[in-house]
Amino acid sequence: MTNPLLEPTALPAFDRFAPDQVLPAIEACLSRFTQRVAEVTAAAGSNPTWDTLMAPLETEEAALERAWGPVTHLHSVADSDALREVYQQALDQITEFSSALGQNRELFDAVKRLRADPAFATLRADQQAVIEHELRDFMLSGVALEEPARTRFREISRELAQLETAFEQAVMDATDAYARPLTEAELTGIPESERATLAQAAADHDLEGHALTLQFPVYNAVITYADDRALRQEAYTAFGTRASDQGPQAGKFDNGPRIEQIMALRFEAARLLGFDNPATLSLTTKMATSPERVLGFLNDIVVRAKPAAQRELTDLAVFAREHCGIEDLKPWDVPYVSEKLRLARYQLSDEELKPYFPLPRVLEGLFGLTETLFGVRVVERSGVPVWHTDVQFFELVDSNHRVVAAFYLDAYTRAKKRGGAWMDVCRTRFRHGDGIERPVAYLTCNFAPPTGGKPSLLTHDDVTTMFHEFGHGLHHMLTEVEARGVSGISGVEWDAVELPSQFMENFCWTREGLDRFAGHVDTGAPMPDDLFRRLLATRHFHAGLFLVRQLEFGLFDFRLHLEFEPARGARVLELLQEIRREVAVLHPPSWQRFPMSFGHVFAGGYAAGYYSYLWAEVLSADAYGAFEAAGVLDADTGARFRREVLSVGGSRPALSSFTAFRGREPEVDALLKSYGLAA
Ligand SMILES: [Zn+2]
Known part of the structure; x- marks a missing residue:
């Protein structure tokens, strides 16, 4: 060939x-x-x-x-x-x-x-699982339906795809259509590094100087740093009413009617497939077994997180009054005052941390940790064809000196490379004939490249990202499954697939973990205790406020899909009000319209699944709890995690894997503890 x-x-x-x-x-x-x-x-x-x-x-x-x-x-x-x-x-x-x-x-x-x-x-169990998944997916694609339902289902699928694309497009158009020049005075408070983003935003819209646009980094710079309160309010208003019937672009890109259409079609499709509603349909590919479980789960966290959020808000309001001259704290003040409070309380900057995280040292520590916990060595190999000179290639070698898997690491940001970080599949493990195809992964990050003869220095956020993606990589690479459809991350329930990745992040927040991979770039010295303590303190800063926001999103998304009835429509704003009364501590103004730009749910794959973020965090936090109990670097616990979670992929339900590892079902307390909110 x-x-x-x-x-x-x-x-x-x-x-x-x-x-x-x-x-x-x-x-x-x-x-x-x-x-x-x-x-x-x-x-x-x-x-x-x-x-x-x-x-x-x-x-x-x-x-x-x-x-x-x-x-x-x-x-x-x-x-x-x-x-x-x-x-x-x-x-x-x-x-x-x-x-x-x-x-x-x-x-x-x-x-x-x-x-x-x-x-x-x-x-074998993995073969049975592939067949079951195959039948489920066939069923969800409408192939089992008889006419006229079959044709109608296909029409709905096509229409939904168009509406979801139009939803996304309206958000993008609304975002791109707004640009407001900023005067020199309005820039007060915004740091130099962020001003570059604002200057670029102006140039993108053929404006002089600096501009406020609704691209997130630009909006975020203004809402977080601008001293001008009226400007922050203006930014908040424009951003929070994108693609709606309110705000500076009222009615121009309104997604409101589109949401009604999307919900009606999702409901009809679910009914055609024999489900009560789209929420129940969504759970067929998830670990959560029933709507009651999802709602119970979310409401349980509300009870614990809301008082904490209330305390944090009160604390913030006091700080705003005493240090920022703001008597009545409004939503457009919160990011701004939060940042001031965070600085005052912890005096922690990325610049202070970065010298302790040179990438080669971080990798060495991460690989050492992998060997301790999971019994595989990570060995770099040269001479493998790659797509750029920056790319490194590594093999995973087990205790019998067998190469079990491999991965490429493309660490640095550069032109023609998409932003963000991700793990992707290069080869999936499976048995074919007498042989086994070895799993291979791509790990892609966008860290700052090395400069001036010094290695790339990571922020703590970068380090966490590296561990996260490596966790996905381990899930893919340490699989022992032989049927392709459920090997590695394939066939793992949507709300459980982040377990290994979020699990690995925990090591970035412990002394034992950190001492493995943090060493000063010039001296190799470990991170001083005082710096570590301040870093640790920032982990839980405004955890309650963060959680109640996630809960508001999760409950809104899930109940919208669960409670939809054709006769009364989606009730988007009424439902949101209801949920906010139960969950929120800081109430946005009545004209705020966040659902109209909620692409995760109306254009992405998160319909009736936004709760998955928190669900997977319970699994990862609770799994990590087993390590805390046994010793963070305990090899036996690591071997058990490898055997019961990493190696089995989608060959059995995630709940069975978790229970086999932990000896019981997951408990939500672990999540609260990881947010510093344990009772
Ligand atoms: Zn992930």
Whole structure:
């Protein structure tokens, strides 16, 4: 074969493939996949088996991953015009292929027969899980419906996709349409570093000097630092009414009617599939078993977090009066006064911390911790083809000197690379024939590159990000599952997938963890106690206020989907008022319209799932509690975590994995403790 994207190599040939090879490779993969589906469904007859039905499909999925994975990865980290063009075309083909596969009745029937066969009971747990997930996903795609429901369901799906895109677009348009020049006087209080962002915002809108826009970093700089109270109010008003019937752009991009349409269609789709409402539908792919569990969970935290939030707000109001000359604290004062209070109380800056976090030292410590806890060594290997000279390649080596997995680390920010940090899959572990495909991950961050002969110095936030993404990586790489569909992070419930990543963050907040990876860039000295204490204190700053906001979002999203009734509509603003009366301590003005820009829920994948953020934090905090009890660096607890959580992927329910590790179900107290709110 001459197309490197089609070669069955263990690692992508980043040194050899060119954009013009992408479309031929994807077309070859999809046509072979299509042919294979036709073959296996034709051969399935009355008694399909894992080997005749599922194994061939997993092999084709792996081939598609080998061809497409490097393309999506480069699209994110080393984009070019040539690549972008073929990327979009290939993506369209893959999307079309996937949705046709989800609607393939013959394949669905074959999988159903496999599930009904007595031999199903003799399959491995991971194989059974893949089959169950497959049937569930088929069912959720509407393939099992009879006419006319089937056609109607497809119409709804198409309409919903359009409405969700339009929702997102309206938020973007509303954000882009607003730009207000700032006078020199209005810049008072805003630090130099932030002013650069404001100057860029002005340039983007063909304005002189500085400008307030509604891009988050710009808005955030103004609302956090501007001494001019009227300006902060103006910024708050414009930002909090984006894409609504209120504020400076009232009615121009209003998402209100769109939300009604989205909710009505989501309700209809859920009913067609046999669910009471979209909230119940959403839980089929989640760890939470019932709406009562979700609401009980959130309301339980309200009881504990609200008094803390109230205390923090009172404290803030006193500080505002005594130090900022603000008699009546308003929502547009809160970020500003909070920042002043944080500085006064902890005198902690990134600049003071950064010398203790040179990236090589952080990695060395992180890898050492991984060896102590999970029994695998992380070894750098050179000579592997990469897409940029910054990229490092590492292997995970177990106690028998076997290489079990590998990952690429692309640490530094640069042009043509998407912002943020993430873990992505390069190769998924699975058994094919006699062999095992080894899992490989991409870890991507955007840290400041090394300068002046010194290594990259991270902020504490950066360090936490590194640990977070590495936790996702461990979940993917330490899997021992052999069925592809539930290997690593695949098939793990949506509200549990952040468990390993958030779990790893905890080590950034303990002395034992920190001493492994923090050392002064010049002297190697550990972090002084006083600095560590101040760092630790900031962890819980305004935890109550943070939590009540998350609870307001989570409850609003979940109840909106649970309580929708066609006759009365979505009741967006009434419901929000109701929830705020129960949860909020600081009440936004009645014209505030945050739901109209709540893209997570109305345009992203978080519908009736926003609660997942807190849910997963309970799991990670409670799992970490086992380490605190046994000793933070306890190897036995680490081995148990690896065995019961990291290695099993989606081969069993997340609750079973958690319970196997912890010896009991998760308890919400662990979350409160991690926020410093334990009773
Ligand atoms: Zn994550």
